[in-house]
Amino acid sequence: MTLFMQLQGSLLASMRKLGAVVLFLGEILAQCPAAFTRPRLISAQVHNAGVLSLVIIMTSAFFVGMVIGLQGYDSLARLRQEDILGAGVALTLIKELGPVVTALLFAGRAGTALASEIGLMRATDQLAAMEVMAIDPIRRIVAPRFVGGAISVPLLTAVFNAIGILGAWFIGVYIMGVDGGAFWSQMQEYVDPSDIGEGVSKSIVFGIAASLIAVYEGYNCAPTAEGVGMATTRTVVTTSIAVLILDYMITAFLI
Amino acid sequence: MKAALAADNLIEISGLRFSRGSRLIFDGLELAIPRGSITAIMGPSGTGKTTLLRMFTGQLKPDAGSVLVAGQEVPRLSRSDLYALRRRMGMLFQNSALLTDFSVFENVAFPVRENTDLPERLLRNLVLTKLQSVGLRGAANLMPSELSGGMSRRVAMARAMVLDPELLLYDEPFSGLDPISLGVVLRLIRLNNDALGLTSIVVSHDVAEISHIADHCFVISEGKVIASGRPDELADSESELVRQFMTGAVDGPVPFHYPAPDYRQQLLGSS
Ligand SMILES: Nc1ncnc2c1ncn2[C@@H]1O[C@H](COP(=O)(O)OP(=O)(O)OP(=O)(O)O)[C@@H](O)[C@H]1O
Ligand SMILES: [Mg+2]
Numbered sequence: 001m002t003l004f005m006q007l008q009g010s011l012l013a014s015m016r017k018l019g020a021v022v023l024f025l026g027e028i029l030a031q032c033p034a035a036f037t038r039p040r041l042i043s044a045q046v047h048n049a050g051v052l053s054l055v056i057i058m059t060s061a062f063f064v065g066m067v068i069g070l071q072g073y074d075s076l077a078r079l080r081q082e083d084i085l086g087a088g089v090a091l092t093l094i095k096e097l098g099p100v101v102t103a104l105l106f107a108g109r110a111g112t113a114l115a116s117e118i119g120l121m122r123a124t125d126q127l128a129a130m131e132v133m134a135i136d137p138i139r140r141i142v143a144p145r146f147v148g149g150a151i152s153v154p155l156l157t158a159v160f161n162a163i164g165i166l167g168a169w170f171i172g173v174y175i176m177g178v179d180g181g182a183f184w185s186q187m188q189e190y191v192d193p194s195d196i197g198e199g200v201s202k203s204i205v206f207g208i209a210a211s212l213i214a215v216y217e218g219y220n221c222a223p224t225a226e227g228v229g230m231a232t233t234r235t236v237v238t239t240s241i242a243v244l245i246l247d248y249m250i251t252a253f254l255i
Numbered sequence: 256m257k258a259a260l261a262a263d264n265l266i267e268i269s270g271l272r273f274s275r276g277s278r279l280i281f282d283g284l285e286l287a288i289p290r291g292s293i294t295a296i297m298g299p300s301g302t303g304k305t306t307l308l309r310m311f312t313g314q315l316k317p318d319a320g321s322v323l324v325a326g327q328e329v330p331r332l333s334r335s336d337l338y339a340l341r342r343r344m345g346m347l348f349q350n351s352a353l354l355t356d357f358s359v360f361e362n363v364a365f366p367v368r369e370n371t372d373l374p375e376r377l378l379r380n381l382v383l384t385k386l387q388s389v390g391l392r393g394a395a396n397l398m399p400s401e402l403s404g405g406m407s408r409r410v411a412m413a414r415a416m417v418l419d420p421e422l423l424l425y426d427e428p429f430s431g432l433d434p435i436s437l438g439v440v441l442r443l444i445r446l447n448n449d450a451l452g453l454t455s456i457v458v459s460h461d462v463a464e465i466s467h468i469a470d471h472c473f474v475i476s477e478g479k480v481i482a483s484g485r486p487d488e489l490a491d492s493e494s495e496l497v498r499q500f501m502t503g504a505v506d507g508p509v510p511f512h513y514p515a516p517d518y519r520q521q522l523l524g525s526s
Binding site for chain 2: 125
């Protein structure tokens, strides 16, 4: 009974938060046209959120690629189907692992940085000071960060996929001796444009969700040191859950 | 009569009521601030002095009552009218609120860059002039993390006045300053007010300091103005309340304690 009530309570709280996040998205979108008139602010954020995440994305991608290469080789070798390793790896990465893992890593590296940066501005009255200076903090601070993050995720996903495939190639072809020509040609054969479309649409949705959650948590954090800490934690937790739920929904919708 | 008053007063507050949760912060507050003067707002910690300033800037809305600034009803202004009104104000925050990513120069330049299209050369001169007036032209390239508390306060002052506002709000400009910086800040407030012809509102509990420069004082306690007048009038006021505040007695009609259950009972109580 108490468990049921707890579930009901947290479900209600999640719904209320979802509503608040959607309203916040509306506020940001209303300021986006103004933000686009200053592309430098956005490109600075693509640098912050995207370029600075590159190392962690590339390292993770190489290892994820290697482990899929190894597992894939092990399974396929039992069926004497090693030649389709390239196709299997590419499909797994492009449709599923690339967008999901990139979004999770983005939440950990860039999302937390965004939330704590904006949260600190809230806690030290910098946002209030801007309001008094007749500068809308949503336009000047939040919108460029949201757009920069949302642009970064699909780009990072593309990098993740490319490096991941390279990792799988390294294990499969270079170490395990799968035929290199077969690896690439089977990949070309089996990966459809629609698969790529699925991956790209996922990464766009995840980028919007991850950036939105990070700026929302930062902007609405309690104006104290603990408030900022809690906002960063909530950013990772909420983004992870949101990405996994959205991933299922998009997959179910597209298949 | 009312219209004649409105002409000289930049700010008029009447019947202001505001509460945070169950705590009533303003309970029918009345206040009028004449143009061109320095007005001190005093009161014990936690009475809502910062909250009152946020009513002037429209960052908080009252539950009831009227907040007239420059003849405009702040809580009812549309967003764009409110932003237009804010361009005529400057505010010094209690904790300076400098933008941590920007240098001193860029902090002062920030409101100019965002609100005007001033050419770079003019902007540079404007910012350097304001920094010179607070004695920190030499610190233009430092980052906020490299400043002392008093220096940050002065940078924030330069930023608040960079667009030559009509109204400057200072929230606790003296707290944590050494005697020299304090003297500098006091002199700056007076100088700004007289040279630029603006209206200044200074929130402070440094009774002695503020008495030097204020033309008029309001003492706020428990949601109301409990006394107002020139600093020397307040010092020999009849009211026990006001004398307690001006002389700094610990307890008296103005409670030192935040509302709490009975002390003895709480200490001896079982849980
Ligand atoms: N965000 C908030 N949420 C709830 N209560 C608040 C909030 N901010 C302030 N308060 C309460 O409002 C009251 C007035 O706060 P305010 O900051 O205006 O006081 P103050 O007069 O400026 O005090 P000080 O001199 O210490 O700066 C305080 O009792 C405080 O507890
Ligand atoms: Mg205060």
